[in-house]
Amino acid sequence: MIDPALGSLLLVGLALLFASAAFHKFRDLGRFSLVLAAYRVMPEGLARRLAWSFPCTEFAVALALPWPEARRWAALAAAGLLLVYAAGMSLNLARRRHDLDCGCTAAGRRRPIAAWMVWRNLVLALASVAAALPWAPRPLAGADLLTVAAGAAAAVALYAAVDRLLGEVVPRTVTWGAQ
Numbered sequence: 696m697i698d699p700a701l702g703s704l705l706l707v708g709l710a711l712l713f714a715s716a717a718f719h720k721f722r723d724l725g726r727f728s729l730v731l732a733a734y735r736v737m738p739e740g741l742a743r744r745l746a747w748s749f750p751c752t753e754f755a756v757a758l759a760l761p762w763p764e765a766r767r768w769a770a771l772a773a774a775g776l777l778l779v780y781a782a783g784m785s786l787n788l789a790r791r792r793h794d795l796d797c798g799c800t801a802a803g804r805r806r807p808i809a810a811w812m813v814w815r816n817l818v819l820a821l822a823s824v825a826a827a828l829p830w831a832p833r834p835l836a837g838a839d840l841l842t843v844a845a846g847a848a849a850a851v852a853l854y855a856a857v858d859r860l861l862g863e864v865v866p867r868t869v870t871w872g873a874q
Contacts, residue, residue: 696831700839704846705826706760709773711851712819714757716799720750730798734783752776760826767827774823781816784808800862811861 720727728746732739753776759769780799787795787808796805797812835843 696829697825699830699833699835700842702826702828702830703835703839703843704850705822706766706770707843707847708850708854709770709819709823709826710757710760711847712757712854713753713760713773713776717750717753717757719800720746720753720798724750727798730796733795734787736783736786749776770823770827774820774827777816777820777823781813781820784813784816788813806862809861815857 724747727749728743731746731749732742734742736742737745752772756769756773756776759765760773762769784797787793788810793807793809795808797808799812800806
């Protein structure tokens with residue numbers, strides 16, 4: 696069993712992550728369909744026809760996570776999506792296709808896939824599974840709500856910092872160091 700404050704923090708973080716991911720994909724669905732097709736994990740025509748299903752699923756997960764009745768299944772669906780994304784990246788990294796766009800940034804921005812993204816998705820999948828565990832039977836107190844709000848703000852800032860560091864800063868220093 697996990698504490699409801701920790702569970703709530705996980706749900707808030709995951710809901711924000713999936714809502715943001717869905718929003719970015721919906722903003723430029725044509726671009727995302729090309730990114731999905733480029734992964735070559737399914738026939739290109741099928742990938743382009745199914746591209747809309749990914750942001751729809753992400754959005755559904757984001758909406759379902761806060762509902763206690765849907766929490767467990769939404770958290771497991773979140774873990775499943777993250778594992779699918781990690782598997783697609785792993786497969787293409789094994790194929791030495793490091794130049795593929797991850798499809799995980801805002802519209803108009805491109806970021807090549809990397810091993811750290813696989814690890815990030817595996818850690819997030821583990822957090823999703825933790826959120827699906829039974830919760831201790833205690834109500835959230837006022838201090839818990841403050842903890843969840845502050846923890847969510849800190850988690851968003853940490854996620855953004857690590858994403859920027861590993862996705863933009865480190866690749867530039869590695870490239871500069873190689874010249």
